[in-house]
Amino acid sequence: MSEVDSKFNIRDYLREHMFPHFLCPGCGHGIALRALLWAIDELEIPKDKLAFVSGIGCSGRLGAYIDSNTFHVTHGRPLAFATGLKLARPDLEVIVITGDGDCLAIGGNHLIHACRRNLNITCMMLNNEVYGMTGGQVSPTTSSNRFTTTTPHGNYEPVFDACKLAEAAGAGMVGREITLQTPALKNVLKEGLSHNGFSFVEVMSDCTEVFGRKNELGDSAEMVLTQKSSVRPDGYDNTVEQPFRPNFLKTGVMARNDRPEYAAAYRQHIMSMKEG
Template identity: 55%
Template sequence: MFDYHEYFRSEMMPHMWCKGCGNGIVLKALLRAIHRLGLSKDRIAMVSGIGCSSRLTGYVDCNTLHTTHGRPLAFATGLKLARPELTVIVITGDGDGLAIGGNHLIHTARRNIDLTCLLFNNQIYGMTGGQLAPTTPEALFSTTTPYGNIEPNFDACRLVQAAGGTFVARGTVYRAIPLEKLIAEGIQHKGFSFIEVLTTCPEIHGRRNKLGTPAEMLQALAKTTLPTGVIHQASGPEYTEAYDGIIAKAQGRT
């Protein structure tokens, strides 16, 4: 019988996420995916940035690194190069990964380094109290768009695909079992895997925009017009393997 408790740090629980927040559902899907793949906790490194979703790393009993705002992919790139044998999973949010850390996202995708990046998209900066995110839908309100948002928002999956990511997928917290499968596939994929997870922020974002109860917000995700599932998959040279070729060349072995 699968037990989440085997994978989290019980002294850190219960987690700090708000009532009804979808992040806990992603955490569960992630732990089930890890269990499904039979990965050893010692061989997993989880790297996150700053924001609600990035607090996830504190709860998982593996090698965890909670970095600076927007930078988890850069830290993870260094770690993966140093230790290619580790499974490195990056946890980021829509603000962390698409705004302040957007540059790292496109370049990590371009390099096709073997990291699995889960981007939690809850459409808002939750931890700082509900400011505009690059994913906040037009016309919605936030603390910094008191008259409604006039900015178009990112399609994170199209962005990463265009930048060269070789596994691009989108899941939702409402479809948590397919999400678990997507995460498992992403981890197994050799190269840069990007999984955008549409999640919910009922307390901060939902309340201000009258988006309904936590359950209603979950169910609304089922009706998303964005494509879900595996959106793009390709093969290409993986960065750490390609660098092994550089080492061989520099050492005159090729």
């Protein structure tokens, strides 16, 4: 069944009494949330077998709108909470919704170790290049020369490539997609959810009110459309001999490894100790 024929109705998965949600007009996080729920719908995971863990920030609030088991935890620690949750309840499909500041700055250490352990968790990192909720401070993923409230003359810090970090730390699956390509994003998330191991998906979202306004990136529709010209789709390297967009961000499933999943190995160890 093609995407146009999909029977997915997002309202089956939302706490409708909490709507309209708190996100600014045109914020890409909503589209990312739709893609995540769409992926879950297609995989037919029952709602009571899901657990969403989210941190602090605009992305962290998304968990509150999902009609399922949701945890809103301390800043930067959703992966730490998720690790404990997954070890205690391996039957749950644990999904972490986190932002670029939450995941890479405050919770950077947790990300590395979650990747290293390779627990069966899906981590969706919404990258909008800025700390939107607290007023637009510079984040580890802010592009160079971008203006934020803490970089009034432009950002001079080098940018963090979260996908390369996750890949190097040993994540089971690493992917990246933009919100404009919602069906593609859904497919990457689906890959992540069905992968047995830590899957890290970076979603290139947009912050229109804070980041877009300060950098004069146009209205929300323009910002969503610009995403397309800033990435290099999956498979591009194979079709063109000399890519003429070598410096653009690659999208699609970027890395995969089949290291043993931690929770299973951990359980096995416990069982062997009990028997011994």
